[in-house]
Amino acid sequence: MGVTPDDQMDPLDFLSRDDLLNYFHRKKTEISCIEEPHTFLSQLRDHDLVPEDLYQMVIKMRNKERKQKGVYDILDWVEKERGQCVERFWRCVFQDHIMLKYPVFRILRNSFLDGSYKFSQTVPDTEDADKNETESVQKEEKKIKGKKGRGKRKKSVEETEEEVEPGPSSCSTPTRKKTATKPIFHSPLKKGQKAEIWTWDLYKTTLPVICGNKKATLHRGKLAKGIECILYKGQWLTPNGFEKAAGKGSHKNWKLSIRCQKTQLQKLIEDGHLQCPRMKRQYNRKNRRLLFPDSPSESSSSGSMSLLSSIDMGELSEDQEEEGEEDGEDRTEEEDEDEEEDAEPVDMSEFKAEVLPVSCGSVTGELYTKRFTGGSRSKSIRTEERWFTPEEFVMQELTLTEKHWKKDILCHGKTLSYLVKKKILYIHSVLCKCNCCRPNDPLAQNNDDVCFICDSDGDDDRDLVCCDECPRAFHQDCHLPSTHSDTSGDKWMCTFCVWKVNHPMWTRMSQDEALNCPVNQNIMNCEYLLLCLYKEDVKRVFTYDPVTSVPGYSRVISNPMWLERVKAKLQGNMYNTVGEFVDDIRLIFQNWQTFNRDKDDGMFGARLSEIFEQKFLLSFKIQ
Template identity: 55%
Template sequence: MPMMPMLPPLNITVAVIAQEEMNGMDPLDFLSHEELSRFFHCKKTEISCMEEPYTFLNQLRDHDLVPEHLYRKVIKIKCKSKRQDGVYEILDWLEKERGECVKLFWTCVFKNHILQKYSVLRLLRNSLLDGSFRCYMVRHDVKELSKNKQDSIQSREDKADRKKRKKSSEETEEQEEAGPSPFSNRSQKKPAKKPAFTTTSRKGEKADIWMWDLYKTHLPVTCGDKEGTLDRKKLARRGKSIQSQGQWFSAGEFVRFAGKGNGRRWKQRILCQNTPLQRLIEEGHLQCPVRRHNQKNQKIQPPDCSSEDSSPESVSSVETEGSREDLDEEGTLRQEEEEDDDEEEDSQSKFHNFALPVRCGSVSGVLYRSRFAGPLSKSIRTEEHWFSPEEFVMQELTPRERDWKEDILCHGKTFNYLIKKKILYVHSLQCRCVLCCPENKMDQENDDVCFICNSAGNLVCCDECPRAFHHHCHLPVLQDNTLGSNWLCTFCVLKTNERLWIPMTIEGVLKSLVSGNILRCEYLLLNLYKEDSLCVFTQDPSETIPRYTRVISKPMWLDQVTNKLHNKEYRTVREFVGDVRLIFQNCRIFNEDNEFGEMGARLSEIFEREFHTVFKIE
């Protein structure tokens, strides 16, 4: 059972998204509050007409952008036209009462899982990023002119616009040395690529964002796992041109900050939209001053050689030599050392994930780099708890004194090595950041994101394990008035009860009544929701995939199974299991051997394994 076949499998994690926001990489930062507000005002009706707005409304609710009474009112509406009116009412309330949160609105509705579901938001995002929304706003202003003058003024403005566009195009070509235009036929006719919902243009093509008006003065750049904003003018002046995490860096310093080398090859190391800056410079999209080595070369000239005797060829060769990035200034030996460093950097790429596997003896866990601040930071997650590095080494039962820097290994390397290579950073004793001095130390005992959907928001934390959940992601759905002071999640409740259950045969399990096995059924569904990170099997495929019902006579999806379970439509476990298996049978028939078929086969295997485990089938 596929979901939007044009989408490639994406491994989206909230840690990466949070890191982008921390580093100031949000393209919306390049737009003013007035532009975002005006665009929101013009697009309220268009947004309100979206099909199945429930996920959209849940996203607004998670970010406190919709009042609870309006949210509950709208989600209960069955009539399509009235539901659209309700969504518009929410957007109108947001504009009037929470106008200062318009950027937060666009940010939260432009998340990947929302864009995958709503094509209207994809189009709006593209319009914002490629600057085309400004044309709409200009036309809107023209319409406000008096009717008797509108035609003549519009005609004059059209002519002026055409001249201005032509002149601007010619100036751009002169400045960028005949670089490709973003509006050229060649770029429009590129083969369509599968959208990744990062920076996209019309028709799903991956755009060269460095040619957009939006990025005329600044560009989003990355190096390793570090992200920042490049100031074009400062780069041309050889100044500190890249801002990241509140600091300014030169290009070489930014490479060293990212732990990707000594900075000499920054043009190859720093990327914009996965494209090295070297290419942007060569094509004229970026200006970079030529490195000068004239003084150095004059020092090694014979005493009788004057500057007047220098031929144009020699001057040209000096400039070429000075601008060559791969040539080491100190000779062959340092060039070889640099190449050795590059090989070592390539081998370190496996350390740049946001989550790293760690081990101390027989104890294993996952290190979250965003949480690490030193020996006392709760940064290592095991199946049951969060530990600091010092606490983690104590979990190993071998009776000997242990040093967290030497005894915890990541890909075979010690923490000493990771710190030395600037993969991990130890904060100073005087540091007062939220990691070193949290307001509530108990917050460090729980996850920062929802265990099911892996995104942040208003979370409910389990009092027994580190897991945290959105209200609507947990099963059963959580209500604040029923949580109590000591709340256990379904996973912990099942773990507490499973020792009381006796082994059964497969036939005995299938004949069992669902009413006595609600907990186990909810546990199985939670596992599937968690594994289905792209929501491929969550919602009705016939609503998003053309001609789906011509192939599949009885569609089934996870939300439908959940609703039937809670509405007591299943009498026996056999009926429940049959519907879950039907999801993956449909997927196998419709997709055959493509990526969605493989995804369905993997989830089917997980379900069967957990089903046999949780019911203790002999």
């Protein structure tokens, strides 16, 4: 049997980590252009090169351009966070099943074998790629430079489509008509063509720009929305801000001072290659400043973050929405936000609470702002039944045909998109490692972070026990009956859920029949009523012995009673009938009313007394 060159040697054995990492850095964009990247990303995840949450984030993207951008962000993350594993990366993508599905990796492997990978280490930037052409090509470009750009641009695009794949380097997936035998190390241009990179598929999202001698990256989508769109030294700037940073602020015309390949942005906007919003209601100075604000207070809060984190906050968090949105829909959403801005003044104090009421159609819930940092990925909205992510919550409203959580979920009449824009709600980067964005136990997000009864969290001495049927969590001694640590590993239902399941099966009765029932046959109802009172007594006024906490109480009340004493008597089997249990509960509120006869505090006891009577009638199905 013959031996192929691939079997004779492994090129990775002869290369240093720096060589492998440098080549990886040069080829990230090319690799990100592969079609159907699911298998490729799964391979990276299976080799522990990509975290599960980032993998799931990109896999769920349906929009092709966003998915390509997501693949690039993953590769960028691998370079920064897994640089020491670059050899493992190349070995896992050079496996047969990967090279069979993605021929680009076979081309890259061949470049290691024949040594041509070294050329990529000295490849100039994309803006200067045409310098690799011969001097005759440069002279030809100078001759045609003065001609009108529109017709020439059309010809360039047509010739590029006919002769080569779009992209500034070797094609990501070879065409079926011809097979590439060697990687290409120059821009895909014929001699005499101008490198108009704004027409390439690779630059559909971003463009390299320059102002003076300062280079930066222009984000097309952000420019179209009229927000900070130029990334310069890790900070998002407005075009005006970048113009000032480049020392050209005196020009006061960024469309002319900022260029892409020596072409002014004004020209690209006029020719339709860039979209820039027109100034709305120019008579209003306030609205004029909303487009490309210059002041530091209006600059992006993500300015100090890295490129990946900034893009993650701006784009990857939106990828969990409807991925197939068209530009027209985006403009409609922006117009909706403008309408919210133009509405009558909003009392921002309504949004200062840590728990905000939200609704989507007829579905209501509570949004916990501390949990919202994960955006669409975090379970931050609680209903009586469970915790939902914003995406899951909006799906509960069946009457909506097109569901967009940012604009369909309302809080005090305002969309979540509005609250994010006003920085009432914050969304962290998908790479954020804080406990809210990446909890140690993801299943813990299915339950509350605090005890349902005492509203305090768990600590080293008092762990929370989570119900497997509802979102509630309890301290072991706060729940009735008390739970035990040796059963915490089993599936467990709280008293509220057990009561809810059994209540429909109980028969109706009169009040006298209920009061005369034996307690030992109605322990669940009594425990349920006690838990309801513990929950409502947020001030802990009726929980503990008032003689020790309320001055002068013993001089007025001769027979004090409190919830902890009722609990002890119930657990000690000291009640014979339900009536005895109910009498002690009523005595608590009668004593409080007597002691506070001339005080406003008596109203609090009256309210809890009314709640108990309603729960008592409901629990025993009293007619």
